[in-house]
Amino acid sequence: MVALPLMSGMPTIVDMPLPEHPRMSDVAARAGVSLSTVSRALRGASGVAPAVRAEVERAAAELGYVVSRGASSLVTGVTGRIAVLVPFLQPWFFGVALAGVSTRLRASGQDMLVYQVGDVDELDAYVRSLPLRSNVDAVIAVALDLGDTAVARLDEIGLPVVFCGRRVPGRACVFTDDTAAAAGATRHLLNLGHRRVAYVCSRDQTGFSWSSRDRLRGYEAAMAEAGAEAVVVTEPPGHQGGALAMARLLSMAEPPTAVFAESDDVAMGVLQVARRSGIDVPGDVSVMGFDDNDVAALLDLTTVAQPVTEMGERAAELAVRAVRAAGPVRDHVHLDTRLVVRQSTAVPRSRREGPAGGTEQRG
Amino acid sequence: MVALPLMSGMPTIVDMPLPEHPRMSDVAARAGVSLSTVSRALRGASGVAPAVRAEVERAAAELGYVVSRGASSLVTGVTGRIAVLVPFLQPWFFGVALAGVSTRLRASGQDMLVYQVGDVDELDAYVRSLPLRSNVDAVIAVALDLGDTAVARLDEIGLPVVFCGRRVPGRACVFTDDTAAAAGATRHLLNLGHRRVAYVCSRDQTGFSWSSRDRLRGYEAAMAEAGAEAVVVTEPPGHQGGALAMARLLSMAEPPTAVFAESDDVAMGVLQVARRSGIDVPGDVSVMGFDDNDVAALLDLTTVAQPVTEMGERAAELAVRAVRAAGPVRDHVHLDTRLVVRQSTAVPRSRREGPAGGTEQRG
DNA sequence: CTGTTAGCGCGTTCAT
DNA sequence: ATGAACGCGCTAACAG
Numbered sequence: 001m002v003a004l005p006l007m008s009g010m011p012t013i014v015d016m017p018l019p020e021h022p023r024m025s026d027v028a029a030r031a032g033v034s035l036s037t038v039s040r041a042l043r044g045a046s047g048v049a050p051a052v053r054a055e056v057e058r059a060a061a062e063l064g065y066v067v068s069r070g071a072s073s074l075v076t077g078v079t080g081r082i083a084v085l086v087p088f089l090q091p092w093f094f095g096v097a098l099a100g101v102s103t104r105l106r107a108s109g110q111d112m113l114v115y116q117v118g119d120v121d122e123l124d125a126y127v128r129s130l131p132l133r134s135n136v137d138a139v140i141a142v143a144l145d146l147g148d149t150a151v152a153r154l155d156e157i158g159l160p161v162v163f164c165g166r167r168v169p170g171r172a173c174v175f176t177d178d179t180a181a182a183a184g185a186t187r188h189l190l191n192l193g194h195r196r197v198a199y200v201c202s203r204d205q206t207g208f209s210w211s212s213r214d215r216l217r218g219y220e221a222a223m224a225e226a227g228a229e230a231v232v233v234t235e236p237p238g239h240q241g242g243a244l245a246m247a248r249l250l251s252m253a254e255p256p257t258a259v260f261a262e263s264d265d266v267a268m269g270v271l272q273v274a275r276r277s278g279i280d281v282p283g284d285v286s287v288m289g290f291d292d293n294d295v296a297a298l299l300d301l302t303t304v305a306q307p308v309t310e311m312g313e314r315a316a317e318l319a320v321r322a323v324r325a326a327g328p329v330r331d332h333v334h335l336d337t338r339l340v341v342r343q344s345t346a347v348p349r350s351r352r353e354g355p356a357g358g359t360e361q362r363g
Numbered sequence: 364m365v366a367l368p369l370m371s372g373m374p375t376i377v378d379m380p381l382p383e384h385p386r387m388s389d390v391a392a393r394a395g396v397s398l399s400t401v402s403r404a405l406r407g408a409s410g411v412a413p414a415v416r417a418e419v420e421r422a423a424a425e426l427g428y429v430v431s432r433g434a435s436s437l438v439t440g441v442t443g444r445i446a447v448l449v450p451f452l453q454p455w456f457f458g459v460a461l462a463g464v465s466t467r468l469r470a471s472g473q474d475m476l477v478y479q480v481g482d483v484d485e486l487d488a489y490v491r492s493l494p495l496r497s498n499v500d501a502v503i504a505v506a507l508d509l510g511d512t513a514v515a516r517l518d519e520i521g522l523p524v525v526f527c528g529r530r531v532p533g534r535a536c537v538f539t540d541d542t543a544a545a546a547g548a549t550r551h552l553l554n555l556g557h558r559r560v561a562y563v564c565s566r567d568q569t570g571f572s573w574s575s576r577d578r579l580r581g582y583e584a585a586m587a588e589a590g591a592e593a594v595v596v597t598e599p600p601g602h603q604g605g606a607l608a609m610a611r612l613l614s615m616a617e618p619p620t621a622v623f624a625e626s627d628d629v630a631m632g633v634l635q636v637a638r639r640s641g642i643d644v645p646g647d648v649s650v651m652g653f654d655d656n657d658v659a660a661l662l663d664l665t666t667v668a669q670p671v672t673e674m675g676e677r678a679a680e681l682a683v684r685a686v687r688a689a690g691p692v693r694d695h696v697h698l699d700t701r702l703v704v705r706q707s708t709a710v711p712r713s714r715r716e717g718p719a720g721g722t723e724q725r726g
Numbered sequence: 727c728t729g730t731t732a733g734c735g736c737g738t739t740c741a742t
Numbered sequence: 743a744t745g746a747a748c749g750c751g752c753t754a755a756c757a758g
Binding site: 021081089092111 | 431436442457459474476478498602658
Binding site: 033034035036037040047048049052071073074075076077134 | 727728729730733734735736
């Protein structure tokens, strides 16, 4: 083997192609000032002569220089990053919520780190060991119940937490009143004249609560209030669960005349089975959803609309505020839902054909 | 005002509540070794006596110590973060793709930074100034055409780029053959006996390509091959565009007997208008989608399925490899699509009622 | 208003 | 196999 004469200190082919990014010292040299001045100027700190500031900015622009966040966060402790925890990434809700968060964070130049924590164990693993240490400035938990231990851990680290989609006493959170909304939706069905109103809720397989319990409570309250008997069917999440639920409801001795599904997704399974069974909606049965996702409009589904994008934006807003305040932010942001009445709900057949009379049609 | 005797150097109430995280020196002290040894041990580097390594790990665990990525990336240049660029966050496709990326990155302990770049200007702004400098190790562009200048800029910085959902010569990418898939879907309709097959494509408002052009090409090729005349209707994206398109198609002198929509989302608008117009699907008109999103199954839509989750996973895989290799990775990962035949496509009515005979039903 | 100094927490040479 | 020094790129205290 031939010994190649590689003198150290001499540039070799190896270190030439490194496209060395300009550093702050390069900018300083070009602008003819010191490092601190560059730092101050670029950071918008006070105490820099306007002319000097302009000169520094020009030099930076010409060099294509961008401050290294990694380096500055090492000393400031601020990373410019915010973590968003979601149980799933696929469902409509989370995409929309993330879009809201993203929009808000872009406005303040923060970056969005997204973690999918499918079950409580993953969540725990995330909170425990992974990348919290000097990795993010705040955490936004979307439609997620962080356990007490997880929250305690975040507190210990001094990391602000914002809950999005769930009301948590004593914590920064943005939420809608699921219970009241579900009660309102149920009352709408009752007011139409329905008595047998069934509720389809999804089994909580992952240990999280998707506001599921709250909606159930609202339904039950409204039913009790009206003296009607609650009929609750529990199936797996998603439209498949909705389909299973509807199949079960249709095999009851006295099938319901109205079905309130926990979410639009579930409602779609209900609609599918209804259609395939030749059951007219809303003629034979009314169907109510929850969410107002983009398919709901398409299917003419009456549903409860939540301002999901705004929830994301507001949650991000709280997170940013918490970072800036460097102290606890405990705001509760309560957003309104609204009932969107479409074609999937109507007066029950019994009412139309009954003694009340009117312009009802038969056959 | 009373002057408070605050001696510097003396701990005040201000710096006491800071929940000081343990640093590497704390671990070193507790294990009775030096910083370098702790660093080596925790990083799994060679040259540490097994006993010492165990001792260090124990000390770290007891202190709840986690290595600061910020600090280590300052010296190694590796951030452990990968940026994912998406044009939108809401559509089904992106949620699923992100889930794939997330899963793969979790496996190697990388974090996922998500940026929504709604139009080319935002993209440019992102690539140009924002957080690239020592902020991420690689970039995954999902269903996005990075312009040449943007790519050149990333090259300049030395940041690996992986394209997900689009074939880019000379670049790492994972993709499906949209042209072939669209051609296959079109041929399926032609083989059923349809001659007037319309294509609904969405206007590219943002300057991005959603594989739209490729699918159109496949459709046109298959039509030409069969000697059939191409009928292309262009409308805004989403199901609203699909609805508009179907309305236009239905007002033609000779409406098509089959409609091939660029995406399932568009197809849903087509289905909606068909249903509202009392047009039977597939009796009067066949409808074909593209994507196989979760609603397609619900609506019995025949469509082209893409392995979106796998696309995300493979893209992340390439990104991780590029980071490790520290050199260019140019793999092309070609994934297969498949036609999912459901109830929205069938032999055209003319064929069923025509001279071919058979067990067709009338009325 | 500006420059100088001293670290932020860690990886990486070198010695030993 | 281990430890001491140095520096990653930047900000924060000081001095001038």
